[in-house]
Amino acid sequence: MMRFERVTKTFRRRGGHQVILDDVSIDLPGRMRLGILGRNGAGKSTLLKLLAGSEPVDAGRIVMEGAVSFPVGFTGTFHPMLTARQNLHFLCTVYGMDHAETAGWVEEFTELGPYFDMPVATYSSGMFARMAMASSFAFDFDIYLVDEAFEVGDTAFRAKCAAAFDARLHDASLILVSQNMDTIRRHCDCAAVMHQGRLDVFDRLDDAFDYYEATLLAPAEQRAPE
Numbered sequence: 001m002m003r004f005e006r007v008t009k010t011f012r013r014r015g016g017h018q019v020i021l022d023d024v025s026i027d028l029p030g031r032m033r034l035g036i037l038g039r040n041g042a043g044k045s046t047l048l049k050l051l052a053g054s055e056p057v058d059a060g061r062i063v064m065e066g067a068v069s070f071p072v073g074f075t076g077t078f079h080p081m082l083t084a085r086q087n088l089h090f091l092c093t094v095y096g097m098d099h100a101e102t103a104g105w106v107e108e109f110t111e112l113g114p115y116f117d118m119p120v121a122t123y124s125s126g127m128f129a130r131m132a133m134a135s136s137f138a139f140d141f142d143i144y145l146v147d148e149a150f151e152v153g154d155t156a157f158r159a160k161c162a163a164a165f166d167a168r169l170h171d172a173s174l175i176l177v178s179q180n181m182d183t184i185r186r187h188c189d190c191a192a193v194m195h196q197g198r199l200d201v202f203d204r205l206d207d208a209f210d211y212y213e214a215t216l217l218a219p220a221e222q223r224a225p226e
């Protein structure tokens, strides 16, 4: 379940405000597979941060039922000077999971070998991405937030991520940000389009895609005076 009650979010910028959500109210009951579309800068990543609780709304209220994930594959969750195992220890404490069992699962999944016990600051970007993806699947959330994070690692690792993702989504909700309509079609059964402070939800994917394509032709700027 996800409900927006008159939610407004803006960012200050030179000469005015960037409007992300302008007095938006929506109500999506039950389990959902929701795709979020929007042109560059529409506010999709900001929306995920609002849902994750890492960014505050200016006004209104977002109500989510169940445990909400950090964005899947998000590397900002990890402290660079701690090892993968130490980072997971911290996350397990936050989410109330068994440390040893979770670290064991992620260690096997990532195939990082000795790097698993080295500071994550020493990882290549690919290793860091593997660690972030595996950690996202290690926790049992009710709602998974995903920001176009599927293209990580080699073919074998991607297949492993897809299987873990499917298993996790079996009885969880998904909110997936993507500008790729094929990705949304593969994973979602409804979609919302962000455009100029609005968040319009469509039950039929094709209706969302038509509207999204129309927004791509709209003028780029919407600037509210200060």
Ligand SMILES: Nc1ncnc2c1ncn2[C@@H]1O[C@H](COP(=O)(O)OP(=O)(O)OP(=O)(O)O)[C@@H](O)[C@H]1O
Binding pocket: 011, 012, 018, 020, 038, 039, 040, 041, 042, 043, 044, 045, 046, 047
């Ligand atoms: N912390 C911030 N302070 C000020 N402006 C911000 C901040 N975060 C995002 N913005 C601005 O808000 C707008 C929306 O950014 P956001 O990253 O949410 O868009 P997006 O739809 O995810 O874009 P893209 O598709 O390009 O990744 C952009 O104009 C961005 O510059």
